[in-house]
Amino acid sequence: MLIRRPPGYTIKENAVTPRAAWLRRREILAGFAAAGGTLALPRAGATKSLPAMSNYPPLKAAKTAYSPSNPAAPWEAVTGYNNYYEFGTGKSDPAKKAHRLTTAPWTVSIEGEAEKTGTFALEDLIDFNALEERIYRHRCVEAWSMVIPWVGVPLAQVLQKFAPNSRARYVQFFTKWARKEMPGTLWPVLKWPYREGLRIDEAMNPLAFLAVGVYGRILPNQNGAPLRLVVPWKYGYKSIKSIDRIVFTQDQPETSWNMSNAREYGFYSNVNPHVDHPRWSQASERVIGPQTGFRGALARRDTQMFNGYADAVASLYTGMDLKKNH
Numbered sequence: 001m002l003i004r005r006p007p008g009y010t011i012k013e014n015a016v017t018p019r020a021a022w023l024r025r026r027e028i029l030a031g032f033a034a035a036g037g038t039l040a041l042p043r044a045g046a047t048k049s050l051p052a053m054s055n056y057p058p059l060k061a062a063k064t065a066y067s068p069s070n071p072a073a074p075w076e077a078v079t080g081y082n083n084y085y086e087f088g089t090g091k092s093d094p095a096k097k098a099h100r101l102t103t104a105p106w107t108v109s110i111e112g113e114a115e116k117t118g119t120f121a122l123e124d125l126i127d128f129n130a131l132e133e134r135i136y137r138h139r140c141v142e143a144w145s146m147v148i149p150w151v152g153v154p155l156a157q158v159l160q161k162f163a164p165n166s167r168a169r170y171v172q173f174f175t176k177w178a179r180k181e182m183p184g185t186l187w188p189v190l191k192w193p194y195r196e197g198l199r200i201d202e203a204m205n206p207l208a209f210l211a212v213g214v215y216g217r218i219l220p221n222q223n224g225a226p227l228r229l230v231v232p233w234k235y236g237y238k239s240i241k242s243i244d245r246i247v248f249t250q251d252q253p254e255t256s257w258n259m260s261n262a263r264e265y266g267f268y269s270n271v272n273p274h275v276d277h278p279r280w281s282q283a284s285e286r287v288i289g290p291q292t293g294f295r296g297a298l299a300r301r302d303t304q305m306f307n308g309y310a311d312a313v314a315s316l317y318t319g320m321d322l323k324k325n326h
């Protein structure tokens with residue numbers, strides 16, 4: 001078997017993921033409690049080397065105008081350095097374990113304030129003949145970033161199929177909770193199933209995107225196959241993976257990170273260099289980029305308001321106090 005040396009950026013994990021380190025402590029404590037004081041860790045999955053890009057079926061996608069000037073992070077970083085806590089809190093856990101998730105067939109339940117509700121096949125939600133490529137900046141709340149070339153469709157296009165009614169002021173998303181396939185959910189690290197939400201006008205903004213692919217290929221499981229949200233002006237945790245339930249609501253919906261710690265993770269979670277996380281600065285970020293990805297020396301750059309997408313989204317928040325509504 002091919003033994004793959006971890007790329008340089010994994011070495012600095014603790015330096016760049018203060019949240020994960022903190023959560024791992026909680027996870028261990030929770031494990032202690034659940035097992036009556038005996039630390040019971042799940043059996044680690046077989047360590048798999050990262051599959052090559054060519055292992056994933058290609059998708060046809062039209063290029064669109066939504067592209068930042070900076071080049072994309074390497075495939076190995078995009079698919080090997082992930083947050084997907086259902087498979088563990090380590091950055092390499094998803095790449096090692098998410099292959100366990102069954103992603104086909106896949107259905108999505110549509111509920112709440114809409115004309116059309118029910119259970120729909122993935123293919124009924126997504127027109128695989130009308131895919132777009134969107135090269136977006138991705139900014140994690142942990143203060144690292146990557147540029148990622150997603151493939152998918154605008155979120156609004158999908159939501160409109162279900163004709164949300166006038167009471168639909170928000171939309172909530174849930175990740176499939178496949179208990180047997182998701183070893184990380186043995187612990188109450190977060191409220192499972194992972195849930196997220198947007199105000200309806202945010203969801204209908206042309207930048208909000210549903211991805212089914214990355215790098216012109218079918219989405220690897222660690223990136224949220226078969227269907228994940230991408231909200232590039234918000235911290236990465238809003239971009240919920242492996243969605244199997246969408247609920248149109250009248251009231252602001254619960255979100256897993258906000259339920260876990262409302263002071264640290266607000267409902268809006270817009271990327272904002274002027275509002276620090278209570279435990280670290282958000283003024284700058286480490287860039288996992290094409291040149292830096294494998295050397296460990298990550299470039300640092302200033303974080304941009306709304307992650308650089310202010311022109312497209314700032315008007316959504318006119319008159320709002322973004323410190324209060326963080």
Ligand SMILES: Nc1nc2c(c(=O)[nH]1)N[C@H]1C(S)=C(S)[C@@H](COP(=O)(O)O)O[C@H]1N2
Pocket residue numbers: 078081082083084085086138139140141175194222223224235236237238239240241242
């Ligand atoms: N279901 C689920 N979705 C999730 C997460 C998660 O733990 N579970 N992590 C979030 C966080 S913190 C980030 S930064 C992004 C990472 O997406 P990527 O691994 O595709 O880069 O996924 C988000 N979506």
Ligand SMILES: [Mo]
Pocket residue numbers: 083139140141142235236237
């Ligand atoms: Mo994140």
